[in-house]
Amino acid sequence: MSENPGGPDEPDGPDRPGPVLAVEGLRRSYGAVKAVDDVSFTLPHGGSLGIVGESGSGKTTTARIVVGLEYADEGEVHVRGRSRTERGRGRARRLARAREVQMVFQDPYSSLDPRTSVEAALRETLKLHFPERDHARRVRELLDQVGLGTRAADALPRRLSGGQRQRVAIARALAVEPAVLVLDEAVAALDVSVQAQILNLLADIREETSIGYLFITHDLGVVRCVTDEVIVMRHGAVVEAGRTEEVLADPQHPYTRLLLESVPRPGWDPERIAAARRAL
Numbered sequence: 001m002s003e004n005p006g007g008p009d010e011p012d013g014p015d016r017p018g019p020v021l022a023v024e025g026l027r028r029s030y031g032a033v034k035a036v037d038d039v040s041f042t043l044p045h046g047g048s049l050g051i052v053g054e055s056g057s058g059k060t061t062t063a064r065i066v067v068g069l070e071y072a073d074e075g076e077v078h079v080r081g082r083s084r085t086e087r088g089r090g091r092a093r094r095l096a097r098a099r100e101v102q103m104v105f106q107d108p109y110s111s112l113d114p115r116t117s118v119e120a121a122l123r124e125t126l127k128l129h130f131p132e133r134d135h136a137r138r139v140r141e142l143l144d145q146v147g148l149g150t151r152a153a154d155a156l157p158r159r160l161s162g163g164q165r166q167r168v169a170i171a172r173a174l175a176v177e178p179a180v181l182v183l184d185e186a187v188a189a190l191d192v193s194v195q196a197q198i199l200n201l202l203a204d205i206r207e208e209t210s211i212g213y214l215f216i217t218h219d220l221g222v223v224r225c226v227t228d229e230v231i232v233m234r235h236g237a238v239v240e241a242g243r244t245e246e247v248l249a250d251p252q253h254p255y256t257r258l259l260l261e262s263v264p265r266p267g268w269d270p271e272r273i274a275a276a277r278r279a280l
């Protein structure tokens with residue numbers, strides 16, 4: 001049987017027409033809570049889309065549905081034109097789904113196995129997805145790509161800083177050569193200077209590869225830095241969407257304006273923001 005579950009009908013690359021990721025009419029409720037309420041968006045090949053909103057707005061649930069960690073009550077997720085919402089059967093299909101979309105989580109401390117060295121973690125992933133390849137060479141390439149020296153290769157996660165761990169998590173995701181990388185608050189736990197390094201690294205990787213990014217964040221600074229387009233979520237629904245620079249320079253929805261005004265700066269008045277929030 002073919003080990004290529006994608007089959008010959010799975011074209012790839014930036015020249016392929018259509019978005020790399022298309023999300024249509026997603027809905028997910030938990031009891032009476034509409035966590036995701038009719039969310040649609042597309043991500044072009046090699047593009048970077050931010051999903052921004054406050055805690056509880058439905059960003060993470062949307063991301064988890066895209067990755068396949070959560071199911072949708074309604075709606076469709078397509079990667080490279082192929083549906084992800086049909087439940088895949090069999091190991092080969094599961095691996096193929098994992099190769100389509102990878103996720104980097106907020107907490108680099110809990111996302112790595114404390115007993116596994118960096119090199120072993122990368123080798124494990126490579127063995128699973130590309131059993132026939134030269135893993136030693138690929139491990140070196142991946143470490144190089146995320147700016148980690150060979151010294152880091154032998155280290156256990158606890159010997160690494162938060163920024164280094166996040167580099168390992170990114171390398172492990174890249175090892176799978178996904179079409180889409182979902183980053184859920186991936187720099188939120190890091191110091192500001194380390195955040196900037198990781199965001200620069202992600203920008204470089206996007207330039208070098210045709211990978212598309214879906215950035216889940218509450219941080220408008222992150223959105224400004226690394227996304228081309230943004231959608232703003234509130235109470236599970238998309239309230240505004242557009243080019244990042246346009247949305248941030250000229251927000252149309254009162255909630256987006258409030259999010260922008262909520263960023264602390266000199267002369268900032270939290271009382272006024274709280275009143276505006278109550279009025280919304």
Ligand SMILES: Nc1ncnc2c1ncn2[C@@H]1O[C@H](COP(=O)(O)OP(=O)(O)OP(=O)(O)O)[C@@H](O)[C@H]1O
Pocket residue numbers: 030033034035053054055056057058059060061062218
């Ligand atoms: N497994 C679950 N069971 C019950 N309710 C849930 C579950 N997951 C999410 N919710 C609820 O769905 C809503 C959206 O949550 P979600 O985590 O997607 O928002 P978010 O914008 O990512 O917030 P945060 O940044 O705090 O994670 C919230 O009201 C949340 O309490």
